[in-house]
Amino acid sequence: MARTPIIAGNWKMNKSPDEAVAFVSELAPKIAAYDAVDRVVAPTFVALTAVASALADSPIKVAAQDAHWESDGAYTSQVSVAMVAPFVEYVIIGHSECRAYLNESDENVNRKARAILAAGLKPIIAVGESLAQNEAGETVPFVRSQVEAALAGIAPEGLKRVVIAYEPIWAIGTGKSASGELADAIIKAAVRDTVGSLYGREIAETLRIQYGGSVKPGNMEEYMAQPNIDGALVGGASLEVEDFAALVDIASGVKGY
Ligand code: PGA
Numbered sequence: 001m002a003r004t005p006i007i008a009g010n011w012k013m014n015k016s017p018d019e020a021v022a023f024v025s026e027l028a029p030k031i032a033a034y035d036a037v038d039r040v041v042a043p044t045f046v047a048l049t050a051v052a053s054a055l056a057d058s059p060i061k062v063a064a065q066d067a068h069w070e071s072d073g074a075y076t077s078q079v080s081v082a083m084v085a086p087f088v089e090y091v092i093i094g095h096s097e098c099r100a101y102l103n104e105s106d107e108n109v110n111r112k113a114r115a116i117l118a119a120g121l122k123p124i125i126a127v128g129e130s131l132a133q134n135e136a137g138e139t140v141p142f143v144r145s146q147v148e149a150a151l152a153g154i155a156p157e158g159l160k161r162v163v164i165a166y167e168p169i170w171a172i173g174t175g176k177s178a179s180g181e182l183a184d185a186i187i188k189a190a191v192r193d194t195v196g197s198l199y200g201r202e203i204a205e206t207l208r209i210q211y212g213g214s215v216k217p218g219n220m221e222e223y224m225a226q227p228n229i230d231g232a233l234v235g236g237a238s239l240e241v242e243d244f245a246a247l248v249d250i251a252s253g254v255k256g257y
Contacts, residue, residue: 009238036256052087063090069115106149131170143190171213184226
């Protein structure tokens with residue numbers, strides 16, 4: 001079955017609220033017509049409301065880069081799923097930078113995924129192996145364990161709103177990227193087949209899986225042409241209007257049914 005491709009720009013700690021609004025004001029008209037592709041931007045928390053207002057009449061959706069599973073309470077520095085819910089459709093969780101710098105655990109990724117689904121939103125769950133794990137041949141079992149942990153307790157109904165982003169850590173922001181074929185093989189073995197064994201083949205075929213890690217207009221077609229890749233989670237290239245628009249155009253050309 002055809003899965004709607006999804007291109008999400010993860011801006012990380014970039015763009016002030018004013019810069020973010022100026023950016024989407026320029027980007028939105030360029031990609032407004034590509035309805036066969038889901039287009040998402042993920043600003044910082046402080047820019048979320050301004051970007052959501054700027055995109056209120058646009059088909060481009062907003063994502064938060066994280067959210068806490070509790071609705072409120074004594075969690076200094078955190079922002080809850082309930083707080084971002086009025087402004088976003090998606091929440092990115094489990095990003096390798098959060099896992100590495102903020103001690104994000106598989107258990108917390110699962111808590112967040114369940115809270116995001118309970119709020120009616122869509123989690124983009126990032127998984128991926130380190131260079132050392134990759135070189136040791138541990139990629140598939142490791143990524144499989146991240147997927148299983150993230151999805152624990154999630155019902156098939158919830159899975160319909162889940163997006164999984166496979167991002168080899170060694171490819172993020174480095175200019176190195178996995179070949180399309182290699183990424184597809186890992187995604188199939190570690191993500192789609194894992195979801196297949198948990199939920200059944202039919203449901204696994206509906207799951208949208210992104211590749212991430214140094215995705216650029218120059219390599220986008222190679223990824224989108226793969227049978228198991230349904231889009232991209234993009235850092236660096238999503239910070240440039242022309243590059244972002246080119247990624248959407250390429251995704252639409254390859255898989256915009
Ligand atoms: P990159 O980042 O495209 O800059 O490699 C991807 C990501 O971290 O999601």
